[in-house]
Amino acid sequence: MAVMGKSKSVLILTGRVINEAVSFIVFSVLDLIDFLLCYVYKLVDFFIEAEWKPCYCSSGKEVITSSGKILVSEQGESKIVCLSSTKVQLEEISDTLYTRPSLVSEVSNLTVTELKRLKVDKTFVQSCEKIKKGGTVRSSFTVNSSIVEMLQGKMGRQLLHPIPRWSDCDCSFCNSWTSSCNETLFVRAEGPKEKAREDVLFIHGFISSSAFWTETLFPNFSSVAKSSYRLFAIDLLGFGRSPKPTDSLYTLREHLDMIERSVIEPHQVKSFHIVAHSLGCILALALAVKYPGYVKSLTLLAPPYFPAPKSEQATQYMMRRIAPRRVWPLIGFGASMACWYEHISRTICLLICKNHRWWEFLAKLITRNRIRTFLLEGFFCHTHNAAWHTLHNIICGTASKIDTYLDAVRDNLKCEVTIFHGKDDELIPVECSYNVKRKVPRARIKVIEKKDHITIVVGRQKAFARELEEIWRNSSG
Numbered sequence: 001m002a003v004m005g006k007s008k009s010v011l012i013l014t015g016r017v018i019n020e021a022v023s024f025i026v027f028s029v030l031d032l033i034d035f036l037l038c039y040v041y042k043l044v045d046f047f048i049e050a051e052w053k054p055c056y057c058s059s060g061k062e063v064i065t066s067s068g069k070i071l072v073s074e075q076g077e078s079k080i081v082c083l084s085s086t087k088v089q090l091e092e093i094s095d096t097l098y099t100r101p102s103l104v105s106e107v108s109n110l111t112v113t114e115l116k117r118l119k120v121d122k123t124f125v126q127s128c129e130k131i132k133k134g135g136t137v138r139s140s141f142t143v144n145s146s147i148v149e150m151l152q153g154k155m156g157r158q159l160l161h162p163i164p165r166w167s168d169c170d171c172s173f174c175n176s177w178t179s180s181c182n183e184t185l186f187v188r189a190e191g192p193k194e195k196a197r198e199d200v201l202f203i204h205g206f207i208s209s210s211a212f213w214t215e216t217l218f219p220n221f222s223s224v225a226k227s228s229y230r231l232f233a234i235d236l237l238g239f240g241r242s243p244k245p246t247d248s249l250y251t252l253r254e255h256l257d258m259i260e261r262s263v264i265e266p267h268q269v270k271s272f273h274i275v276a277h278s279l280g281c282i283l284a285l286a287l288a289v290k291y292p293g294y295v296k297s298l299t300l301l302a303p304p305y306f307p308a309p310k311s312e313q314a315t316q317y318m319m320r321r322i323a324p325r326r327v328w329p330l331i332g333f334g335a336s337m338a339c340w341y342e343h344i345s346r347t348i349c350l351l352i353c354k355n356h357r358w359w360e361f362l363a364k365l366i367t368r369n370r371i372r373t374f375l376l377e378g379f380f381c382h383t384h385n386a387a388w389h390t391l392h393n394i395i396c397g398t399a400s401k402i403d404t405y406l407d408a409v410r411d412n413l414k415c416e417v418t419i420f421h422g423k424d425d426e427l428i429p430v431e432c433s434y435n436v437k438r439k440v441p442r443a444r445i446k447v448i449e450k451k452d453h454i455t456i457v458v459g460r461q462k463a464f465a466r467e468l469e470e471i472w473r474n475s476s477g
Helices: 002-049 103-107 112-122 145-155 223-228 252-264 279-290 314-322 330-340 342-352 356-366 373-380 384-396 402-412 431-439 461-476
Strands: 078-081 090-093 124-132 135-143 187-190 198-203 229-234 272-277 295-301 416-422 444-448
Touching (some): 198 461, 229 252, 272 461, 279 384, 314 330, 330 342, 402 431, 416 431, 431 444
Parallel strands (some): 198 229, 416 444
């Protein structure tokens, strides 16, 4: 037994070393490819659209105008005061958008001081005034030029680029929102229009859609549940059939505002349960904190919560945890491609999302129509701009906020908190759910054996529907 245990340890160590070595080579090559694609897209964008879109690998330059002030704070909590002569909005963006060191530089022996110097070389410093209660304080902040350019176009209330862009899908399904005068999210609603006991809001995860819920859970709820609750499943901003504005930075404020304008306000939601998956858990926590008296229960599936060590920046730590730049497991490799490489991920969207109708046709042909097509719909129907900014500004950018949200849920909310997690989840490990429980001791965790990030719902929808109904009944009681 001892020999077998030792042999197993050797095999694990060997596999880890091979994974590290292959990953270093692969991602070093990807660093170079992404660098070259940056210039390729600038040229193609210019010839097709008569302008090129500012990207986050561009060098900083002086683009501040005299129309107002732009302020970006440090420590991963970047905030931009939008330039406008009308209403001023505060946009929060993640520093991971423009601070993504190449793998070669990251594994080298550069000192922390030199890394900071390199970051300053890529940005420029603007002195601006920060008003506090005691008076005026002078501070310095770093500003990335691409963010400034995007905001300047946005504050003029003009889209920077046509809808859709040349590299985005132009089919009627993906752009159905352009035919409506109401710029609200796509909402699938079921249940009684009047005299509903309570409401339930379903929030999907990253690169998904409302179909993740409507094709699995909705058909499996009991007749009692369907007659007692109004069920709302949304396509998040930038995904599915919801608006995909090219001038949006897809910040937390924008996502929450759209949920409020599309569900809470028009449907007069006053008492509701929230069911959220993966990235949607972050939005669910933010909503719960904003409406503490309205939320009756909070059900989180695979919440991405990685408490950052005090010595590390929360946004950067989160990015390395969800996108570790390793070729194995494959789901982690895909997350790394999406998170670290702006232009490679755009190329993937160009090849897959723009041509999703062909991929769906081939998938149905090869599998003889046995594949669950709603998963393909969620994976294909988004734009690169939406996926890129949502990934960084929500998952990475809110890393330092989740502690505050969880503290508020623990101290200010009385709702029931239930967490489901697949034991075989290789994207968001089970430890994340236990991290949440440490912050909110009353939270109940259910770890489902032999289930992963997707099969935590897909494949066990009947059982999960019964579990949700029990949670709602107990919370209402």
